[in-house]
Amino acid sequence: MTAAKNRILELRAELDQHNYRYHVLDEPSIPDAEYDRLFHELKALEAANPELITSDSPTQRVGSAALSAFTQVRHEVPMLSLGNAFEETDMREFDRRVTEGLDLPVGDLFGGGAAVEYSCEPKLDGLAVSLLYQDGVLVRGATRGDGTTGEDISVNVRTVRNIPLKLHGTGWPATLEVRGEVFMSKAGFERLNASQLEVGGKTFANPRNAAAGSLRQLDSKITANRPLEFCCYGIGQISADIADTHIGNLKQLQVWGMPISHELKLAHGIDECLDYYRDIGERRNGLAYEIDGVVFKVNSIASQRELGFRAREPRWAIAHKFPAMEELTELLDVEFQVGRTGAVTPVARLKPVKVAGVTVANATLHNMDEVARLGLMIGDTVIIRRAGDVIPQVVQVVLERRPDNARPVQIPEQCPVCGSQVERTQLVKRSKGRETVSEGAVYRCVGRLACGAQLKQAIIHFVSRRAMDIEGLGDKSVEQLVDEGLVRSPADLYALKFDDIVDLEGFAEVSSNKLLSAIEDSKKPGLARFIYALGIPDVGEETAKVLARSLGSLERVQQALPHVLTYLPDVGLEVAHEIHSFFEDAHNQQVIEDLLKHDLQIQDQGKLGAEFAASTTLGGFLDKLHIPSVGPGGAQKLADRFGSLEGVFGADWLDMRQALPEKQANSVREFFAVEDNRLLAEAAEKQLRDFGMHWQSEKKVVEGLPLAGQTWVLTGSLELMSRDVAKDKLESLGAKVAGSVSAKTHCVVAGPGAGSKLAKANELGLKVLDEEAFVEFLSKHGILV
Numbered sequence: 001m002t003a004a005k006n007r008i009l010e011l012r013a014e015l016d017q018h019n020y021r022y023h024v025l026d027e028p029s030i031p032d033a034e035y036d037r038l039f040h041e042l043k044a045l046e047a048a049n050p051e052l053i054t055s056d057s058p059t060q061r062v063g064s065a066a067l068s069a070f071t072q073v074r075h076e077v078p079m080l081s082l083g084n085a086f087e088e089t090d091m092r093e094f095d096r097r098v099t100e101g102l103d104l105p106v107g108d109l110f111g112g113g114a115a116v117e118y119s120c121e122p123k124l125d126g127l128a129v130s131l132l133y134q135d136g137v138l139v140r141g142a143t144r145g146d147g148t149t150g151e152d153i154s155v156n157v158r159t160v161r162n163i164p165l166k167l168h169g170t171g172w173p174a175t176l177e178v179r180g181e182v183f184m185s186k187a188g189f190e191r192l193n194a195s196q197l198e199v200g201g202k203t204f205a206n207p208r209n210a211a212a213g214s215l216r217q218l219d220s221k222i223t224a225n226r227p228l229e230f231c232c233y234g235i236g237q238i239s240a241d242i243a244d245t246h247i248g249n250l251k252q253l254q255v256w257g258m259p260i261s262h263e264l265k266l267a268h269g270i271d272e273c274l275d276y277y278r279d280i281g282e283r284r285n286g287l288a289y290e291i292d293g294v295v296f297k298v299n300s301i302a303s304q305r306e307l308g309f310r311a312r313e314p315r316w317a318i319a320h321k322f323p324a325m326e327e328l329t330e331l332l333d334v335e336f337q338v339g340r341t342g343a344v345t346p347v348a349r350l351k352p353v354k355v356a357g358v359t360v361a362n363a364t365l366h367n368m369d370e371v372a373r374l375g376l377m378i379g380d381t382v383i384i385r386r387a388g389d390v391i392p393q394v395v396q397v398v399l400e401r402r403p404d405n406a407r408p409v410q411i412p413e414q415c416p417v418c419g420s421q422v423e424r425t426q427l428v429k430r431s432k433g434r435e436t437v438s439e440g441a442v443y444r445c446v447g448r449l450a451c452g453a454q455l456k457q458a459i460i461h462f463v464s465r466r467a468m469d470i471e472g473l474g475d476k477s478v479e480q481l482v483d484e485g486l487v488r489s490p491a492d493l494y495a496l497k498f499d500d501i502v503d504l505e506g507f508a509e510v511s512s513n514k515l516l517s518a519i520e521d522s523k524k525p526g527l528a529r530f531i532y533a534l535g536i537p538d539v540g541e542e543t544a545k546v547l548a549r550s551l552g553s554l555e556r557v558q559q560a561l562p563h564v565l566t567y568l569p570d571v572g573l574e575v576a577h578e579i580h581s582f583f584e585d586a587h588n589q590q591v592i593e594d595l596l597k598h599d600l601q602i603q604d605q606g607k608l609g610a611e612f613a614a615s616t617t618l619g620g621f622l623d624k625l626h627i628p629s630v631g632p633g634g635a636q637k638l639a640d641r642f643g644s645l646e647g648v649f650g651a652d653w654l655d656m657r658q659a660l661p662e663k664q665a666n667s668v669r670e671f672f673a674v675e676d677n678r679l680l681a682e683a684a685e686k687q688l689r690d691f692g693m694h695w696q697s698e699k700k701v702v703e704g705l706p707l708a709g710q711t712w713v714l715t716g717s718l719e720l721m722s723r724d725v726a727k728d729k730l731e732s733l734g735a736k737v738a739g740s741v742s743a744k745t746h747c748v749v750a751g752p753g754a755g756s757k758l759a760k761a762n763e764l765g766l767k768v769l770d771e772e773a774f775v776e777f778l779s780k781h782g783i784l785v
C-alpha cells in the first residue's frame, strides 16, 4: 500500500514536470511514448487504489497551466483531452462502452451488435487552438492551457495563413467557437530547421515542438515567419446548433472558410474504424504532415450529448494511436564511417529499440557539429526519432539521465579504413574582399586515392570521359575490379592483363582487348586532365586547367603551398588547403609515383604560366597575407618602399612610418612579430622564387616572351580554334588579351562576322590578322594549331 502510494506520488511529480515542459515551455525532455508509459502506470495504480485519486493528479487534468506572459482566457466550454487506444482490443472496448452507453444492442464474438456511426479523422500532431468568431469575425484565439484557462494568442493566430479572419457566406451562429489543431507540415519543419541552423538559431526536435514553439511566441513577427497551418476538427461554444452530426458541422464550417481534414470519413461500426486506421497507417509516411494516430468520434451530436464526459475526456471520442516515432534508448558508442567522398561521419551505436515497429540499433549523427549541438556523450540516454523512411536520428539527449561515467565523443586522428590523416575541412568567409579561414563541419580522410572506402568512386572518376577517358570501363566493371581485388589504386589499372578481365561479368575477348587498348591510349594525358583525374576535393575541370596553365608542371602543383596557390584565379584558401593536403598525403604521393612508373607521360608541361607570373607582384603577395587593417593599397606602398619581403622584415619603425600611417605600420610590425606568420610568408616567397619569380623584375618572365607588353583583341568567330584556345595561345606568348580596341592595342585578330571592333581597328590604323594569318603567325612562334 505505501509502496503504491509512494510510486503514485513519484509518478505525479514526474508527470507534472513533463507536462510543464511540454505544454508550457514547448521543450519536452522525454519522448511521448515514455510519457504515455508513465501516465498509464499511474492510471493503473490509481485504478487499483481508487481511494488515492486526488483532483490534482495528472490523470484528472488536461495539459498544464497557461504561461503568465500571455493574457489568460477562460474557456466557456472546457477544452478536453482524448482517451487513448493503442490496441485493437482497446478500440473494441471503447465501442462496447459507447454502444452500452447509448442503450444499443452490444454484439458478441459473432457480431450482431449495433453499428454506431463514427467520424474518422487523422490525429494531427500539433497543438489545440480555440478560435472565437463573433458575427463572423475572428475576435480571439486561445491555447488549450489546462482545459479551463488558456492563453490569449489572438495576434499570433492571425498570422496563420489559412485561418479566415472573417467567415465566408452567411448563416453562421452569432457566437461560434471553432476548435482545431495548429501544426507544421513536414516540409515546413525541414525548411525551418535548415534556416535556423544557418543563422545559428535553435532547432526543433519535431514538427509538434516547432509548431507549439512558433505559435506561443511573445513576438508575433516570429510566428508570422513560421510555416504554420490550421485544421479544424470541432466546435466549442456556439449560440445556435449548426448540424445534427459532427461531420455535418465540419462540412458546414468548411463552407464558411474553415480548413478541415481531407481525410474526414464516416465509418459504420467499429470494423470500418479499424479499416480506416489501417489505411491511414499505411499512408502515414506519405502524408504532408505528421499524425500520431486517428480520432474516432460518435457522429450523432445527440448521442454525444447522451454519452457526456469523464474527468478529462469525452466518452464519445477516442484517439487510436500509431506506434511512436520517438523512443528512448542508450548510446552505447559512436563509430566513424568513411564515405565515398572521404567524409568521416559519426554513427551512433544504440541499444536496440523498437521505433514505429522497426528495431533501431544505429542512427546517423551527420557530423561533429551535430554531436556538439546535441551535447552528446557516450553512455547518454537519447531520444531516437524515425520519421517515415528517413534514417533514424538522435534528436535529443535526456540530460537528467546522464550516467557519471559518460564519455565525450572524439573524432579519430587517422582514417579508420586506410590510416591516412583525418582533417577538418576549412571554410572560408569573405568579407570586404578579405578571406578568413574557419573550421568546417566535415572531417575528411585525405587519402583519396588509396583509401578503400573511397576507392570505387576515385576510380570511376579517374577513368571518366573528362578525366583519363578510358572507354569500356563502366561503374559496374570498376566495382567488380575493386571487389575482386584486381585494382587497389588507379595505378593498378595500368597493370591489368587480358586474363584478369576476360572472365569478369560482361567482358568477352573483344571487349577485354578494347579495354586494354583504351588503357594504353590514356597514357599521355594533358596536365590539366591528369590533375582533374586525381579527384582532389573541390578541384573540378576548370580549377585543374588553371593549376596546369599557371604552374606548368605536375611537380610544381604537387609542391605548391596554400598561399602560393591562392594566387591562381578563382582559387581561394579553402581549395588551396584541399589541394595542399591532398598532395602532402603519403598514400596519394605513392599512387602518383606508381602511375608514373607505368610509363604515364603527362603532356603540356613546361614553364610557369605567363599570366600567373605577371600577376605575382610583391604588393599582391603582401596583400594576400591578410595583415589586419592593411588593404591592397597599403600592401603596394610597402612593396614600393621596401622592394622585397626581407626589406619589409628589416624595416625600422621610422622607415615603416614613412610608408604607412601609424595604425597600419603597427599592424605590420605586430603581424611579422608572430613567428608563424613570418615563416609562412618566407616559405611562400621562397617557393615563388624557386618557381622562377623575382620581385625586382616582376614582369621578367613575361618580358622574356615574344609578345610581352602587347595587348591583343579577338573579334568575330574563329573557325579553327575556340576563342579560349586562341586566348591561351596568345597569353602563353606573353600577350595580354583585352575585350576592347583602343590606340594601345597592338593587333586585332578578326574572324568572319567581325563588326565594330574591326571597324575601330581600321579607323585607328591598327594591325589586323584574319584567322589564317593568325595561325601562320602562331606557327612561326612554334605553336601549332
Ligand code: NAD
Binding pocket: 018, 019, 021, 022, 023, 028, 029, 030, 031, 032, 033, 035, 036, 062, 063, 080, 081, 082, 084, 121, 122, 123, 124, 125, 126, 127, 128, 129, 144, 180, 181, 233, 295, 319
Ligand atoms: P492527446 O494529444 O493525446 O489528444 C488530444 C489532442 O489531440 C487535442 O487536444 C487536439 O489538440 C489533438 N487532436 C488532433 N487531431 C484531433 C482531432 N481530429 N480531433 C480532436 N482532437 C485532435 O492528449 P493531450 O492531453 O493533448 O496530450 C497528451 C499527449 O501529449 C500524450 O500523448 C503525451 O504523449 C503528450 N505529452 C508528452 C509529454 C512529454 O514530456 N513528452 C508531456 C505531456 C504530454
